[in-house]
Amino acid sequence: MLLDLFMRRLIRIGTLTLRYPDGTLRRYGGGEGPEAGMALRTAAAVRRLALNPGLAAGELYMDGTLEPERCGLYELLDLLVVNLWQGGSHPAERLVTAARTLRRRIDQFNPAPRAKRNVAHHYDLDGRLFSLFLDRDQQYSCAYYQTGQETLEEAQAAKKRHIAAKLKLDRPGLEVLEIGCGWGGMALTLARDWGARVTGITLSEEQLQTARARAAAEGLADRVRFELMDYRAWRRPVDRVLSVAMFEAVGLAHYRRFFTVVRDALRPDGVALVHAIGRAGGPGATNPWLAKYIFPGGYSPALSEVVPAVEKAGLWITDIEILRLHYALTLREWRHRFAASRDAIEALYDERFCRMFEFYLASCEITFRRTDHMNWQLQLTRERETLPLTRDWMLKAERASIGA
Incomplete structure (x- = not known):
């Protein structure tokens, strides 16, 4: 046999x-x-x-x-x-x-219409589903654990502070473009807690509706707006560019275009931060089940596949951080919360859907615990003089945001 x-x-x-x-x-x-x-x-x-x-x-x-x-x-x-x-x-x-x-480049060929279909496959699911297993702010990306003992809410709040500090939001009114804004939590945080003016763009109609409703409910619609837009359609310069957990959907053939868009969107003294899933063991391929049922067109790249595109776009890499086990801890919490809400989720969909999501959450957690998968954050600028000589300022900004 x-x-x-x-x-x-x-x-x-x-x-x-x-x-x-x-x-x-x-x-x-x-x-x-x-x-x-x-x-x-x-x-x-x-x-x-x-x-x-x-x-x-x-x-x-x-x-x-x-x-x-x-x-x-x-x-x-x-x-x-x-x-x-x-x-x-x-x-x-x-x-x-x-x-x-x-055949990676064929599978990851993501022109705007196909990219929108890929996003809709997962992110246009019933919004109630995600509210049943994510944190209260509906952060659907790797949290930031300083000890590993934090609650999911605490770790997601820490993730937002960590990213905001790297953007050097050192004066009110800085304009931020967020590429892939999810349900709006990060954009609202940057406006409410850091004084930024934010435009969040997404290809998900469900996320767009939720994000706009949240901005209105919090009284932030004058400082935060959300648009249904592909990143390649952006034409206006801003002070900061942020992308969290969207780059995995860009596709290998489009990396240079992505970073060229980032460069062109930044004012000369601008700062960008890109956060994504990657792999430490070199180039690979997306699991076929994950590509078919969860993230069509998606791929988690090695930095060796990303850095050449950054260099060709003419950007400076001013900081790289690797988050090794943070996503495993995040996925563990999502998996436990999904299990606790399984009956409610089955009522939204069915048993087969629940099994699909269980397999997705469990297999991804194990991937981050047992294989070469991790998260990376790239801080980027157009000019070498934009940021201070050392990276101490990031830690100081992060601590100041919590009064430490």
């Missing part, structure tokens, strides 16, 4: 107990490490998992033909990812990954 052969080669760390459709139990591995079990309900599930595990595992779980046994989904995925990343090998997965890597 092909799957049996692959599992014998794959599981070198920990132990996997696999129940086949005929009731046969087989144990793989047996060494030190995590233990987990799973059952495959049909012969078709066995074949699909053997031939394309990166896509099939999530689909089979969504359909109920792959089930964890004597463990949760998180524990099962953790065991599999540990072995895929550190231990054995799966020849079929290596071949599929190689093919995906070769």
